[in-house]
Amino acid sequence: MxxxxxxxxxxxxxxxxxxxxxxxxxxxxxxxxxxxxxxxxxxxxxxxxxxxxxxxxxxxxxxxxxxxxxxxxxxxxxxxxxxxxxxxxxxxxxxxxxxxxxxxxxxxxxxxxxxxxxxxxxxxxxxxxxxxxxxxxxxxxxxxxxxxxxxxxxxxxxxxxxxxxxxxxxxxxxxxxxxxxxxxxxxxxxxFYVDSEKEIEKLTLKKYNKVILWMPTFRKGGGFKRNDSLLDFEYGIPLINTEKDFCEINDILKKNNTLLIIKIHPKQDIDTIKKLKTICFENVFIVDNDVVKEKNIDVFKLLKNTDALIS
Missing domain, CATH: 3.40.50.11820 (CDP-glycerol glycerophosphotransferase, N-terminal domain)
Structure with a gap:
């Protein structure tokens, strides 16, 4: 009781x-x-x-x-x-x-x-x-x-x-x-050890010199009112706090013909990433649950076809 x-x-x-x-x-x-x-x-x-x-x-x-x-x-x-x-x-x-x-x-x-x-x-x-x-x-x-x-x-x-x-x-x-x-x-x-289709082509047909996959774990989410961080994040992810940060990153990526895919954790609280989903840059792609389902993306097939992982 x-x-x-x-x-x-x-x-x-x-x-x-x-x-x-x-x-x-x-x-x-x-x-x-x-x-x-x-x-x-x-x-x-x-x-x-x-x-x-x-x-x-x-x-x-x-x-x-x-x-x-x-x-x-x-x-x-x-x-x-x-x-x-x-x-x-x-x-x-x-x-x-x-x-x-x-x-x-x-x-x-x-x-x-x-x-x-x-x-x-x-x-x-x-x-x-x-x-x-x-x-x-x-x-x-x-x-x-x-x-x-x-x-x-x-x-x-x-x-x-x-x-x-x-x-x-x-x-x-x-x-x-x-x-x-x-x-x-x-x-x-x-x-990793079997032939698989090119998952990146489900996102874009453009060719890049390098593709980087960033998969931050959730800060807020994963359970009822669960919050694993003492900090508030403007876009729901760490490190990037302003649109200016995104612009600077995109400029560097564009200069090196590199694509950055930010894969949002499936348990991340969706309200915290609403602003992130409005971001649109040529060399930065946001992949959340909706994109995964819509394009039938397998994260490990995606990882297999990238050049680097940030985790």
């Missing part, structure tokens, strides 16, 4: 009802359905969640499954953050992650394998396997206040190296050492 009152005081009634609808009812339905099928065997079902739907490690893993025909044996269930009318191949289904569904709960209660990049969907049974891919190679800022993976029933974590495990476990609030770390490389890294 105290926790309930705390949510109302800090976040308001609207947020309370949102939590009840998106989380509590979802979990209750899944728990009820899993009780019904607790004595039934698991089925060949893989449940996938990715950072921004069909992208990141979950998206790369899914593409691998489809390209190698695993959907002939396994039913693949996508849990999406946003409604998407994309046509799916054989034996692939999609559900909204934050909307209650009895059928979705049935698949969750019977699935053998779960993968997650960002929001961990609680597995229903101990004999199911949950793999946490993560959506970043390593933590570039202090994420410990926002993660407590010890509360999640995660069987394995993907890690870039044993040398990083102590930091990773500290940031994720899980015990260290443990036997849950897997060093298989991240699924999305496979994109």
């Amino acid at each position: 105290n926790k309930l009152i705390g949510v109302i005081r800090e976040q308001g009634w609207k947020r309370l009802f949102q939590i009840i609808y998106e989380v509590k009812i979802n979990n209750l339905i899944t728990k009820f359905v899993s009780i019904i099928f607790r004595r039934s065997g698991l089925k060949n079902i893989i449940v996938i969640e990715s950072h921004n739907d069909f992208d990141c490690n979950g998206g790369a893993f899914y593409n691998y499954l489809i390209e190698h025909g695993y959907n002939q044996k396994y039913l693949i269930v996508w849990l999406l953050k946003k409604k998407n009318d994309i046509k799916l191949p054989y034996n692939v289904k999609k559900f909204l992650l934050h909307r209650p569904s009895i059928l979705k709960s049935y698949y969750i209660s019977r699935a053998k394998i779960f993968t997650s990049d960002n929001e961990v969907v609680p597995k229903a049974r101990d004999d199911q396997k949950m793999y946490y891919f993560d959506h970043g190679s390593i933590c570039l800022k202090n994420c410990k206040p926002f993660f407590n993976m010890s509360r999640k029933k995660i069987d394995y974590f993907f890690s870039p190296s044993p040398n990083y495990d102590a930091i990773y476990c500290n940031q994720m609030s899980i015990e260290y050492p443990n036997k849950k770390m897997l060093y298989l490389g991240y699924p999305r890294h496979d994109i």
